[in-house]
Structures are given as C-alpha cells and as structure tokens.
Amino acid sequence: MNFRGTKKQDFDVFTGSFSDIMFFLMLFFLIVSTMITPGAIKLALPQADKSPSMNKQTEKTSISITKDLKYYINDKQVQFAEIEPALLKIKKGNEESFAIVRCDNTIAVQTMVDVLQLGNKIGMKMVLATSRKEK
Numbered sequence: 001m002n003f004r005g006t007k008k009q010d011f012d013v014f015t016g017s018f019s020d021i022m023f024f025l026m027l028f029f030l031i032v033s034t035m036i037t038p039g040a041i042k043l044a045l046p047q048a049d050k051s052p053s054m055n056k057q058t059e060k061t062s063i064s065i066t067k068d069l070k071y072y073i074n075d076k077q078v079q080f081a082e083i084e085p086a087l088l089k090i091k092k093g094n095e096e097s098f099a100i101v102r103c104d105n106t107i108a109v110q111t112m113v114d115v116l117q118l119g120n121k122i123g124m125k126m127v128l129a130t131s132r133k134e135k
C-alpha cells in the first residue's frame with residue numbers, strides 16, 4: 001500500500017509585507033535621526049567644574065565662534081559687524097532674552113571678550129557655555 005500522495009506541495013513565502021515593514025522602519029529612523037542632532041556647529045567647549053542650569057522658559061540666542069573665527073547666530077553664519085544689530089533686534093522682541101556664547105577652546109580670549117562686550121553694550125545677558133571638566 002502506498003500512502004504517499006502523488007502531488008508535491010510547494011511552499012511560498014509572501015515577502016510583500018516584509019518590504020513594507022522595512023520601508024516604514026527606514027522612514028522612522030530617518031525622521032528620528034534628524035531630530036536628535038541639536039547643533040550642527042561642532043565646537044570643543046572650554047571646561048569648568050560646575051555650571052549653573054538655565055531657565056528653559058526664556059528666549060535663548062546661541063552665538064557660536066569656531067576655531068577659524070567664523071561667527072554664527074542660531075546656526076546662521078554672520079560677520080562680526082552683524083552681531084550687534086542682530087542682538088539688538090532679538091532684544092527688542094523680548095527684554096528677558098539672553099545669549100549663550102559657545103566658543104572653541106582654542107580661540108584667543110580677546111575674541112570671546114569682544115563678543116561678550118557687544119551683548120553687554122546693548123544690555124543683553126550673556127552666558128558662556130562650557131563642558132564638564134573630566135576628573
């Protein structure tokens with residue numbers, strides 16, 4: 001007696017839904033990866049033992065100075081002469097606003113002081129950003 005069937009069964013794996021899932025995962029990771037990058041300007045900040053935290057409710061303006069002396073206000077490159085008018089414009093909008101000065105640790109101190117004096121001249125609060133000192 002032969003109990004085996006004469007037909008052979010073919011097994012198919014449907015991969016259409018697998019490619020849809022991979023596409024949605026790729027979109028998800030692309031969107032999330034763009035939201036993670038906080039600042040595009042890479043700086044090696046000076047180090048300090050302790051830094052005070054800032055109130056997140058007030059308007060913050062970021063002034064960045066790279067090691068090749070390029071100036072950025074909120075990730076937009078400006079010339080040194082354009083910093084004061086830009087800060088004046090921001091200060092007119094909100095009296096409680098302040099500027100966070102992020103500068104590379106290799107630039108001359110006078111360059112940083114020049115930027116801080118511009119903010120102090122118009123009466124804007126200026127804060128120097130530092131990184132935590134490694135022990």
